[in-house]
Amino acid sequence: MHSRSFANLDELNAFYLMQVRTSLSYAKNKSPFYKKFFQDHKIDVEQINSMQDFEKIPCTEKKHLSENELQFLCVSNKEIADWCTTSGTSGKPVSFGLSKSDIARLAKNEARSLIKMDCNSETTVQLMVTLDKRFMAGLAYYLGIKEIGASCIRVGSGSPGLQLDSIQRFKPEIIIAVPSFLLKVIQYADKHNIDYRNSSVKKILCIGEPIRNENLELNSLGSRILSAWPELKLFSTYASTEMSTAITECASGQGGHIPPELVYIEVLDKNNKPQKEGIPGEVCFTTFGVEAMPLIRYKTGDIAIMNRKQCSCGSWNSRLSPILGRKKNMLKFKGTTIFPESIFDALNSIEEIQSYQVELSNNEVDLDHVIIYMVTKNNSNNLDQIKESLSAALRVSPQIECISTEEMQKRKFPDGSRKPIKLIDQRKSLSL
Secondary structure: OOOOOOOOHHHHHHHHHHHHHHHHHHHHHHOHHHHHHHHHOOOOHHHOOOHHHHOOOOOEOHHHHHHOHHHHOOOOHHHOOEEEEOOOOOOOOOEEEEOHHHHHHHHHHHHHHHHOOOOOOOOEEEEOOOOOOOOHHHHHHHHHHHHHOOEEEEOOOOOHHHHHHHHHHHOOOEEEEOHHHHHHHHHHHHHOOOOOOOOOOOEEEEOOOOOEOOOOOEOHHHHHHHHHOOOOEEEEEEEEOOOOEEEEEOOOOOOEEOOOOOEEEEEEOOOOOEOOOOOOEEEEEEEOOOOOOOOOOEEEEEEEOEEOOOOOOOOOOOEEOOOOEEHHHOEEEOOEEEOHHHHHHHHHOOOOEEEEEEEEEEOOOOOEEEEEEEEEHHHOOOHHHHHHHHHHHHOOOOEEEEOOHHHHHHHHOHHHOOOOOOEEEOOOOOOO
């Protein structure tokens, strides 16, 4: 279950070429979408003899997937063992079919992530992620835990009291959780005088939100968790339903290690060319070994930095930085280019803010406008200090609206949404 290791970059690139050629051939023969896509773009997959050749293939985008969902299937409906659906936080949700082989691949992938945390058959893992509502992450981590032979406490999302009760009763060493929810668990424990710091928990696998910045240092969210619970070791990971792969950092915390057996990651500039190393670009991936719905050069809209230097752990596998933002959500606000993630980080650093939602819109002259809805602890009216803190962190001053807890609940979880919606983008035109 360990990722394959390579002696140098040349050896790694030779392996990638073999993998992409296999994926191209499979997609051409099995995927109705890619068969037509390659024909329309006059691509002969047999003539892809280098990674430079491969990087000339046009990218697949979200619109291709949402408009031609079932055309990506390479197996019959009867061969689908499980259906998962994307969260839809960046557009229309898309459903993904997984074959029995894909489920086995998913299990091995997440087992690799947990092994980076020294998880083994003697470990107990508490899963603070839902397994229902066609959500892939909870299923994937549960399968990974079972692949290793570890014990699993399936608490799911929500219910801080039950989470803490489970920690006390079953004594897990590892927790898998969304970091902002972990903060709520900590706040609940502090309010009810529950001693979590002397518990069995030693490591947290943080999913769904970055806990580090582009310099690989802890951001405000990660810092707040460790400030409250310094005995922990935090591990960051990046994944998506479309990719069916997790990119998890090792104990060195120097970026997520890309498993070369499962996926090829590129970071692209605005012309869809490989970005220079160390410069942010759009994450684009090609899956390996996916049977039901493989993707070739699929652009995610996520912005990150590639690192191909050897990790201090000794691995030459390429590494990906934390996600810095989403391309479509980038905005120009009062002359400053900013990603919503920077706003989230600034808000997470202010302990007086209990909950928030960021809304982007156009003002009367079609410039980007930002409103932050927030719930403050104990209905604090100390808005001047909050505004000052935000202004210092962002260099601009967004509009702030304080609302009730009930109103925030309705805003963040409309129509039974399974994920809290932290960002609403109502702009007519996007600043790309």
